[in-house]
Amino acid sequence: MSDPDPTPTEPTPVPDPEAYELTINGRTRSVPSAWLGESLLYVLRERLGLPGAKNACEQGECGSCSLFLDGVLVNSCCVLAADATDARIDTVEGLADGDQLTDVQQAFLDAGAVQCGFCIPGLITTVHDLLDRTPTPDQLEVREAISGNLCRCTGYGRILQAVEDVRARREAAG
Amino acid sequence: MSRTSTTTRDRVRDGLGQDADRPDGTPKVTGAFAFSSDLHARGMLWGRTLRSPHPAARIVSIDTSAAEAMAGVTTVVTAADVPGKATYGLEHADQPVFASEVVRYQGEPIAAVAAEHPELAVRAIEAIEVTYEVLEPVTDPERAMEAEPIHPDGNVFRHLPLRHGDIEATGEVVVEGTYEVGMQDQAFMGPESGLAIPADDGGVELYMSTQWLHVDRDQVAACLALPPDQVRMTLAGVGGAFGAREDVSLQVHVCLLALRTGRPVKMLYSREESFFGHVHRHPARMWFRHHADRDGHLVKVEARLVLDGGAYASTSSAVIANAVCFAGGPYRVANAHIHGYAVRTNNPPCGAMRGFGVVQSCYGHESQMDKLADALGMDPVELRLKNALKPGDELITGQIITGTAPVREVIEAAVAHPLPPEPSDDDPAIALPGGAGLTAERSDVHRGVGFGVGIKNLMFSEGFDDYSTAGVLLELDGHGQPIATVHCASAEVGQGFVTLAQQITRERLEVEQVMLRPADTAIGSAGSTSASRQTWMSGGAVELACDAVREALFERAVAHGHLALDDAEHPLFDLRDGQVVEVGGSGSIPLVDLLEEGPIERTEVHRHAPTDPLDQDGQGNAHVSFAFAAHRAVVDVDPDLGVVRVVQVATGQDVGRALNPRAVVGQIEGGIAQGVGLAVMEEIVLDDGRVRNPSFTDYLIPTALDMPEVLATVIEQPEPGAPFGAKGVGEPPTISSTPAVTAAVRAATGLELPRVPIHPEDIALASAHDG
Numbered sequence: 001m002s003d004p005d006p007t008p009t010e011p012t013p014v015p016d017p018e019a020y021e022l023t024i025n026g027r028t029r030s031v032p033s034a035w036l037g038e039s040l041l042y043v044l045r046e047r048l049g050l051p052g053a054k055n056a057c058e059q060g061e062c063g064s065c066s067l068f069l070d071g072v073l074v075n076s077c078c079v080l081a082a083d084a085t086d087a088r089i090d091t092v093e094g095l096a097d098g099d100q101l102t103d104v105q106q107a108f109l110d111a112g113a114v115q116c117g118f119c120i121p122g123l124i125t126t127v128h129d130l131l132d133r134t135p136t137p138d139q140l141e142v143r144e145a146i147s148g149n150l151c152r153c154t155g156y157g158r159i160l161q162a163v164e165d166v167r168a169r170r171e172a173a174g
Numbered sequence: 175m176s177r178t179s180t181t182t183r184d185r186v187r188d189g190l191g192q193d194a195d196r197p198d199g200t201p202k203v204t205g206a207f208a209f210s211s212d213l214h215a216r217g218m219l220w221g222r223t224l225r226s227p228h229p230a231a232r233i234v235s236i237d238t239s240a241a242e243a244m245a246g247v248t249t250v251v252t253a254a255d256v257p258g259k260a261t262y263g264l265e266h267a268d269q270p271v272f273a274s275e276v277v278r279y280q281g282e283p284i285a286a287v288a289a290e291h292p293e294l295a296v297r298a299i300e301a302i303e304v305t306y307e308v309l310e311p312v313t314d315p316e317r318a319m320e321a322e323p324i325h326p327d328g329n330v331f332r333h334l335p336l337r338h339g340d341i342e343a344t345g346e347v348v349v350e351g352t353y354e355v356g357m358q359d360q361a362f363m364g365p366e367s368g369l370a371i372p373a374d375d376g377g378v379e380l381y382m383s384t385q386w387l388h389v390d391r392d393q394v395a396a397c398l399a400l401p402p403d404q405v406r407m408t409l410a411g412v413g414g415a416f417g418a419r420e421d422v423s424l425q426v427h428v429c430l431l432a433l434r435t436g437r438p439v440k441m442l443y444s445r446e447e448s449f450f451g452h453v454h455r456h457p458a459r460m461w462f463r464h465h466a467d468r469d470g471h472l473v474k475v476e477a478r479l480v481l482d483g484g485a486y487a488s489t490s491s492a493v494i495a496n497a498v499c500f501a502g503g504p505y506r507v508a509n510a511h512i513h514g515y516a517v518r519t520n521n522p523p524c525g526a527m528r529g530f531g532v533v534q535s536c537y538g539h540e541s542q543m544d545k546l547a548d549a550l551g552m553d554p555v556e557l558r559l560k561n562a563l564k565p566g567d568e569l570i571t572g573q574i575i576t577g578t579a580p581v582r583e584v585i586e587a588a589v590a591h592p593l594p595p596e597p598s599d600d601d602p603a604i605a606l607p608g609g610a611g612l613t614a615e616r617s618d619v620h621r622g623v624g625f626g627v628g629i630k631n632l633m634f635s636e637g638f639d640d641y642s643t644a645g646v647l648l649e650l651d652g653h654g655q656p657i658a659t660v661h662c663a664s665a666e667v668g669q670g671f672v673t674l675a676q677q678i679t680r681e682r683l684e685v686e687q688v689m690l691r692p693a694d695t696a697i698g699s700a701g702s703t704s705a706s707r708q709t710w711m712s713g714g715a716v717e718l719a720c721d722a723v724r725e726a727l728f729e730r731a732v733a734h735g736h737l738a739l740d741d742a743e744h745p746l747f748d749l750r751d752g753q754v755v756e757v758g759g760s761g762s763i764p765l766v767d768l769l770e771e772g773p774i775e776r777t778e779v780h781r782h783a784p785t786d787p788l789d790q791d792g793q794g795n796a797h798v799s800f801a802f803a804a805h806r807a808v809v810d811v812d813p814d815l816g817v818v819r820v821v822q823v824a825t826g827q828d829v830g831r832a833l834n835p836r837a838v839v840g841q842i843e844g845g846i847a848q849g850v851g852l853a854v855m856e857e858i859v860l861d862d863g864r865v866r867n868p869s870f871t872d873y874l875i876p877t878a879l880d881m882p883e884v885l886a887t888v889i890e891q892p893e894p895g896a897p898f899g900a901k902g903v904g905e906p907p908t909i910s911s912t913p914a915v916t917a918a919v920r921a922a923t924g925l926e927l928p929r930v931p932i933h934p935e936d937i938a939l940a941s942a943h944d945g
């Protein structure tokens with residue numbers, strides 16, 4: 001767009017208006033007059049201007065919408081936003097520290113793991129989750145951990161390389 | 175044009191031949207990159223499409239009144255509201271914007287709505303009442319050729335005969351086979367989406383993920399009865415394409431809704447709708463007969479290829495041409511007799527997908543080569559090497575290969591890779607066929623190795639006026655440093671053209687800073703991001719524009735008396751270390767000084783060498799250039815359960831020259847994933863024209879656990895006539911990987927398996943029968 005406008009969808013005549021609050025990347029955000037049937041993914045993307053989590057299937061099959069709910073990796077398309085009011089929500093947008101990318105993000109770039117990029121936010125969050133829980137996974141553990149994240153472009157080769165690079169670097173750093 | 179030779183100079187950071195970083199890489203890893211589905215405009219409405227539940231029906235009536243009366247529903251449009259041309263299509267405009275009288279496939283659009291909320295749009299769609307008179311669908315392409323036309327244009331999109339050499343010739347060894355390919359989906363991750371904003375001049379701005387902005391624009395403009403310059407398109411972030419975005423999907427609908435409502439409208443297909451909203455890979459039924467002499471030299475190839483094009487033409491006529499032209503494979507074949515048919519049915523429309531017609535015939539000819547090797551008692555790799563095309567050889571279209579053809583080299587490179595270790599009792603259970611399901615018994619697992627080689631034409635063929643346009647602006651930035659800005663409508667779909675455009679510009683203009691303007695219709699067409707063509711076509715256009723800027727710089731240098739024109743010889747200037755220098759002389763002037771008098775901007779059009787149409791015998795110089803790849807696949811199979819694990823795929827690929835080696839590897843691995851998918855997983859299952867599995871729950875694409883280890887060698891033989899010597903690399907990995915995996919499964923099971931994808935029951939039931 002000539003004038004990209006991240007403002008959320010305006011309050012709309014919807015079946016069941018009710019305002020609520022969500023805590024996202026450490027900030028409290030108000031969701032005004034939303035329909036309670038909206039998924040967390042939809043509310044983030046369309047109401048709160050946080051489109052980092054992606055919507056490749058909205059059926060819990062692809063992992064492109066992955067984010068953390070109280071530190072647990074979830075498919076946000078399968079979570080009702082109004083159910084997440086008491087949870088801590090951490091999205092891909094909250095990972096980098098200003099311009100400072102995380103080691104996982106940087107490794108994806110260095111390894112050439114990014115093509116169209118649609119799967120990438122989900123994979124970045126999933127790989128952070130994996131390496132936080134299992135710092136030294138073997139190849140098959142990595143493959144299994146990311147097997148819920150579909151990527152149609154890369155064949156996963158460079159993604160696996162990126163994970164291996166982070167694992168090795170973290171290990172070397174102790 | 176160019177007065178200096180093109181060589182890679184390592185002193186240009188992130189120039190050609192280097193692993194340059196993507197300019198869109200950082201926003202793609204932080205989540206900041208704007209895909210088409212991420213767009214938003216103030217006051218925006220949500221559009222949605224009503225689609226036919228029937229593959230064939232007459233529309234008796236459409237009642238939109240209930241939907242129109244719903245609160246929050248702004249408009250409902252049907253065929254009656256299309257102000258311009260009622261139909262669109264890439265090659266033949268035979269597809270209605272909305273069906274009005276007849277429905278020809280399940281999922282055909284009937285109406286569209288715009289509403290304040292996506293859920294309201296869904297409910298509005300459900301409130302539209304359509305009365306259908308359901309018809310018996312024509313779903314068998316063989317029957318369709320004889321049946322009553324289901325469209326005024328008839329049921330045969332194209333019949334292409336090919337006769338080469340002596341069609342009566344026979345060989346001492348003859349093998350025959352019939353093969354089938356199921357319907358594959360491109361299954362890109364980013365669903366179809368676009369945002370249309372009505373403009374003050376009565377036109378519309380469309381932000382859209384697509385492969386070819388200009389043909390979208392022309393089709394939208396015709397259907398909306400607008401002059402093309404009132405439909406202004408800008409590429410929005412594309413979440414993969416693979417051919418599925420070459421045809422119009424929601425473009426006309428969303429613009430129509432925006433113009434009707436006077437408000438911005440966003441459309442976004444759900445995954446289910448995406449399966450109905452774009453064309454698929456043509457299913458094929460193919461008969462082949464190969465003749466060879468006792469030594470294994472191919473004598474003749476006969477084939478009858480029938481591709482199911484579904485309800486509308488899309489690119490069917492070009493797809494069947496590819497299937498026919500390359501039915502002989504990457505081999506010397508003196509004689510050939512082939513008939514290809516692309517047929518209309520009431521199945522979902524089929525069109526472009528990576529490999530474009532060659533995927534189907536490669537699966538056929540490579541299956542035949544294995545059969546022939548078996549009949550000759552010859553090693554399948556040796557048979558292929560014996561017949562491998564080389565430069566100067568003739569294709570079955572009569573065209574002589576004037577460029578590079580390293581067929582032998584790609585085969586040798588593929589087989590030179592080490593084989594994986596034999597399966598052992600120490601392997602974790604998850605590494606067995608069946609994977610995370612943990613179903614196979616280690617003792618039941620059989621290993622097989624298979625092989626496949628493919629040829630692919632690059633760029634558009636058959637006399638198509640194929641071109642790309644690029645503009646380059648060179649100026650000083652606010653700090654007095656040179657900065658180049660590239661403008662090209664080439665669609666970046668993930669493949670990395672944006673990186674390449676920067677690399678070329680850095681290389682040719684020796685500037686560090688290269689910016690990219692958004693791809694849009696404010697500049698001329700770049701053609702489609704398909705047919706492995708953008709590196710050659712738009713890469714070439716960027717090179718030409720850079721060279722025109724260089725020329726202008728040199729002229730400036732001469733005009734200012736900084737450099738002298740030598741009357742005797744055409745002056746040779748070059749750009750080096752930020753200076754315009756005289757080659758072999760001593761004169762020089764800093765680039766920055768020359769730019770002080772103002773920016774230089776040049777726009778150039780690049781065409782590849784012209785091609786000819788095919789004649790009535792399928793003969794002619796119809797293609798520009800060819801790329802080759804070979805694949806060796808290793809699989810483990812549990813024949814009782816029918817489950818397959820692809821363990822390794824090794825490949826050699828002809829790339830001309832790897833302009834960004836890391837990106838080339840990404841294309842090879844990603845292409846192989848789609849070839850593996852077609853071999854053992856991916857199929858749109860049809861039941862009397864109805865799609866049974868329109869979701870990622872039921873349409874399976876390879877996950878990280880399904881993907882084998884990939885070992886790749888690129889063969890670099892610069893292609894004459896290609897910008898920088900580079901061939902497109904996107905399609906070859908998808909083409910011969912499928913027959914390689916299939917051959918490996920055949921080797922592991924001893925079964926014939928004449929159809930892809932191979933489903934578990936194809937193995938398990940046949941094994942049970944045999945056993």
Ligand code: FES
Pocket residue numbers: 054055056057058059060061062063064065066075076077078
């Ligand atoms: S969008 Fe949530 S799993 Fe696919």
Ligand code: FES
Pocket residue numbers: 113114115116117118119120150151152153154363413414668
């Ligand atoms: S990079 Fe395109 S889907 Fe993964």
